[in-house]
Amino acid sequence: MIRRLKNYLTGPKGVPYLFVAPFIIFFLLVYLYPLIMTIIMSFQQIDGPNHHDFIGLKNYMKLNTRDFNMALQTSGRYAVWDVIVLTIIPLLVACVLHSGLAKASNFFKSLFFIPSLTSIIVAGIVFRLAFGTLETATVNRALTFFGLQPVKWLSYAGPGNFVLILLTLWRWNGVNIVYYLSGLQAIPTDHYEAAQIDGANAWQKFIHVTLPGIRPVLIYVITITVLGGFSMFTESVALWQQNNAGGVGRTIVGYMYMVGFKKNNLGLASAVGLVLLGLVVAVNLIQLVLMGFFRKED
């Protein structure tokens, strides 16, 4: 029996399953089981590991609070700007690098990636101090030097979001540039030549050759940015720590962390998690349909 199993697994039919076995086990234990548990827990009141009581939709009802609404707004606002800024700016930089117009493109390529190597918490220290509330903070000093009013950057949602996006752009720009470059390099040059013969200008070439050419990469970048935007946590800890006055900067995951691990309400935290899951899946599905991901390749 054992010998037959061994023969099967080392034979041509069984071997592929041995290769993918790590993922199958991992999927069941680390994704499927916890996902099912989160769904169950979101309908439960949990006091200690052995006290699970079903309470129906009560956890979801309890989410209608000012704090959670603020967290939704913070994450939502961040996600929107995140997608806009981190889709467009790296694409611009990648196109310039790919065009070979700028000098020392390879040097810049390597250099732009360096911020991505840092930990957001560590790099965030610099952003946190530079955008401090005091008038002596670096950015405010620059503002007053140019005759502008100093800003209490991290005290309000709007300016706070601006600093978050700046930190995110600084940290992730290089990663997205590399993704885009890989897409740009895959576009055959004769497509550009054909457009050239048809008399297309630079902008028309970008719209009709470059964009369709990098569509798979574009879809990938937008999808992971939507995911990262809604589930952002570390960036906000870097700027505000976990307990900030009035909840400015607290995200959905930050709220989940506070409810689940600080206040020990795992049921309510699971409900928060499922709201997050619903948001990410819904927004990404809409986005994928709009980008034509499910359309048959022509």
Added chain:
Amino acid sequence: MATNRIDGKKRTVLSVLATLLMILFAVFAMIPFAFMFMSSLKPGTEMMRYGLTLKFDPGISSFQNYTALDTYRDGVYWHWYKSSAIIMVLQTVIGLAFSSLVGYGLAMYNFRGRNLIFTLVLIVMMLPFEILLLPMYQMMIRAKMMNSYFGVIIPYLVPPFMIFFFRQYSLGIPKELMEAGRIDGCSDFGIFRRIMLPIMIPAFGAMTILSCMNSWNNLLWPMIILQTEKMHTIPIGMGTTITPYGNAYDVLMPGAVMAVVPIIIIYLFAQKTFIKGLTAGSVKG
């Protein structure tokens, strides 16, 4: 695009503008490092009074602060460093080993259920991982893996984005190589180890850096698992113990610089392989 027939003068102007734009982004990328390093040389009181500056004052600037890292809370910073390094190495080695096998298997073999498994990889990549942490936390308590390094790396043993990447990369490997190996009498794992691994080195280079980045930066899950201060990693320590909100200004900036330096050094040595590997296994549909 060398095929563009823009006349010489216009091209020169464009070239200057493009280079200027790149310099602007380069300054943006580098300036936080400059602030970090210059401030690390100054006493903490100086920074509390004047904030971050790029000024170099030979009277008060020195590497004195770096020695404060050894004495701050009995050198707890270096414990964080050790934790971060151990977790980074474990997570990267195990993650690369498993996900390269899976990615290669998905690309090179035709078997029933292959598309289903690959679809699961894609779905899992698009799931916000954070929502799984609550049940996982309970699992870790039951498995008595709280406050252990192994508990931290469990959710990253077979990272789906790495499977995806290794699959894409393996798709570019000619299948004839496999047949050749078979004729020479290699087993399937022998083919993987002796023939395919050397071909996949650029992919391993790229994934090593990405994995190190992710691990070195990870905050939420390690913060849940690692409960004693000595077990903490650098992001936990710098995010909760030495923070810009605390009063440990002397160690704040040297701590930040020391956290950034090693991974940049690794990158500078490996960057050619890295960029090549990452762009070669590109995201194609």
